[in-house]
Amino acid sequence: xxxxxxxxxxxxxxxxxxxxxxxxxxxxxxxxxxxxxxxxxxxxxxxxxxxxxxxxxxxxxxxxxxxxxxxxxxxxxxxxxxxxxxxxxxxxxxxxxxxxxxxxxxxxxxxxxxxxxxxxxxxxxxxxxxxxxxxxxxxxxxxxxxxxxxxxxxxxxxxxxxxx
Numbered sequence: 667x668x669x670x671x672x673x674x675x676x677x678x679x680x681x682x683x684x685x686x687x688x689x690x691x692x693x694x695x696x697x698x699x700x701x702x703x704x705x706x707x708x709x710x711x712x713x714x715x716x717x718x719x720x721x722x723x724x725x726x727x728x729x730x731x732x733x734x735x736x737x738x739x740x741x742x743x744x745x746x747x748x749x750x751x752x753x754x755x756x757x758x759x760x761x762x763x764x765x766x767x768x769x770x771x772x773x774x775x776x777x778x779x780x781x782x783x784x785x786x787x788x789x790x791x792x793x794x795x796x797x798x799x800x801x802x803x804x805x806x807x808x809x810x811x812x813x814x815x816x817x818x819x820x821x822x823x824x825x826x827x828x829x830x
Contacts, residue, residue, distance in 0.1 A: 671781075671812065678779075679707065679708055680703075680708040681703075681708060681710070681711045681759070681778065681781040682703050682708055682783050682785050683699075683711045683775065683784045683785065684710060684785050684786075685713050685714075685715065685767065685771060686742055687714070687742070688742060690790075690819070691787035691788060691790065691817075692746075693749065693787075694787035694817045695785045695787035696710070696746055696750060696753070697749070697827075698785055698815065698829070698830050699785040700753040700756060700758075701826060701827055701830030702783075702785075703756055703758075704755065704756050709756070709780075710754075710756065710759070711761060711778070712747060712759065712760045712761070713760075713761045713763065713771065713774060714739040714743050714762050715766075715767040715771070716736065716763070716764040717767070732764075736762065740762070743760045761774060768801055771802075772810075772811065775811050775812055782813075783813050783814070784802070784810075784812055785814075785815045785817065786817070787817040787819050788816055788817070788818055790819040795819075799816055
């Protein structure tokens, strides 16, 4: 069952969710979401998902690896937050989760009824638009809880501003 979005109710603001990583196309999604949020009075929510898995070592090593992954996530989010502020002079939110990326995205959307749009950017490489875009736009699209905006990875800031 899909939760009712509350982004237009009194006391709520529409949130544009961007999944943050180190890919070049991620910046395209950040710019689009920041411009749309600024123009519509919304908020950008930046999500970094730490992949599960390689923490299955001795407890001390596991704690160190998890802490290092969290530090990297925080550093990546700080850059993304600075980019949102520079592009649109709006303060974003940030979230760090650990697990399967697709599953964590859906869990976050289900837990925050203000998230109204997922913004992704398509990769420009010969391997296709990227695994997340392929997964969400492909088999999951029919059951996805909110609309998804896919920004072409080749658009420059001016083109994105004109569209947002």
